[in-house]
Amino acid sequence: MFRIAVLASGRGSNLEALIKAQKVKKTDAEIALVVSDNPKAEALPRATGHGIPTQVVDPTIYTEKKAFDQALLKLLQSYQVDLIALAGYMRLVPPELLQAFPNRVINIHPSLLPAFPGMNAQQQAWDYGVKFTGCTVHFVDEGMDTGPIIAQTVVPVLTEDTLTLLTNRILKEEHLLYPRVVQWIAEGRIKLLGRKVFIK
Ligand code: GRF
Numbered sequence: 654m655f656r657i658a659v660l661a662s663g664r665g666s667n668l669e670a671l672i673k674a675q676k677v678k679k680t681d682a683e684i685a686l687v688v689s690d691n692p693k694a695e696a697l698p699r700a701t702g703h704g705i706p707t708q709v710v711d712p713t714i715y716t717e718k719k720a721f722d723q724a725l726l727k728l729l730q731s732y733q734v735d736l737i738a739l740a741g742y743m744r745l746v747p748p749e750l751l752q753a754f755p756n757r758v759i760n761i762h763p764s765l766l767p768a769f770p771g772m773n774a775q776q777q778a779w780d781y782g783v784k785f786t787g788c789t790v791h792f793v794d795e796g797m798d799t800g801p802i803i804a805q806t807v808v809p810v811l812t813e814d815t816l817t818l819l820t821n822r823i824l825k826e827e828h829l830l831y832p833r834v835v836q837w838i839a840e841g842r843i844k845l846l847g848r849k850v851f852i853k
Contacts, residue, residue, distance in 0.1 A: 655839040665696025667740035674832030722747035770798035
């Protein structure tokens, strides 16, 4: 079984989409663990509700960032996961973790990267006045939303749109795209050459 850990800091709707995909057998990946840096993350009860183990690694209880990073790494190693999927995880992944899981950490971002990295990507795109935006699943590197792009879905900005409507349409596409990419990885169909990702 291909085992994944999902890291989430908040709402957890992408986590829910991954759980659903597992339930309806759209993916063979098993969510072995959900980790949050936020004890109040809604993602935690969502996971528990589906019988998925959860762990909180709370940065506020560590005096040094290094100790927090180590605790997170140890935890993920102890669960022997094949893939780490960030789903609304609000921290940069430490280099040690990336070294321990080379090309095994992915993220979903609500814009067509490299446009609008960082926080409030939908709002950034909206304010910029783009005609098309969307979502991106990418490998995580040490930068902020800078890793190799695996897949993207384009979402047009409509004349009658509001930021909320647009954000919701992007989110719907995120929920379709993320499980699909996880399944490709579980099937071993993804090849990375330099920055370029090929899907067999
Ligand atoms: C999503 O828009 C995702 O693209 C971004 O953070 C948001 C998380 O939402 N990285 P949720 O917690 O999965 O509902």
